[in-house]
Amino acid sequence: MPIPRAVAVVLDGPRVLVIKRFRRDPGFASCNLCREAAAPGPLCPGHRYAVLPGGHVEEGESAETAALRELTEETTLTGRIERLLWTGRHGARPASYFLMTGVTGTSVLAGEEAVEHRPDNSFELAWATTADFERLNLVPSELRGPLAALLDAR
Known part of the structure; x- marks a missing residue:
């Protein structure tokens, strides 16, 4: 049974907070993204994408x-x-997306993401507009339409 994912949707006017990612696995066999894309092995070329803040329940x-x-x-x-x-869904995992309010503080990369941040596994906080979703490869891609509608309604 996949572990559910819980996601925080943080808005600032026409922007949403995302985590830009770059990940390169040691090889094709250990990379879920390569396998999902049916990319040829044996080396993982690395993947750039963005996600909303969130994780395991x-x-x-x-x-x-x-x-x-x-x-x-x-x-x-x-x-x-x-x-x-x-x-x-976020990949094979069920996911719940919650709109945040009363958000305070300054966004600073922290926790496991800050510890694991390195050239082949990078994390970067960024504010994105609807126009950025495709360029950033916001995943899951099914989220782009509803998120764009939410931003456009603000």
């Missing part, structure tokens, strides 16, 4: 609590949940 934890925890762990920001925006 821990055992005994609600998705709401996980979204708030992951927001603080990854970005040092704190906030409250305004409402559940969507549920869907």
Whole structure:
């Protein structure tokens, strides 16, 4: 059973907070992204993409609590949940997306992302507009339409 993912959607006017990623696995066999794309091996070429802040829902934890925890762990920001925006999938995992309100602090990369940040596994916080989604390769791609509609409605 896949571990659910909880996601914090942090907006600032027409922008949303994302984590830009670059990941290069040691080889094709160990890279989920290469296998999903049916990319030829044996070497992983590296992948650039962006995700919204979020992560695993821990055992005994609600998705709401996980979204708030992951927001603080990854970005040092704190906030409250305004409402559940969507549920869907992030790869093979069920995912819940929560709109944040009352967000305070300055976004600074923190937690495991800061510890694991290196040339072949980089993390960078960034603000993105709808026009940036394709260039940044925001994943999951099914999120781009609803997120664009949310930003356009603000």
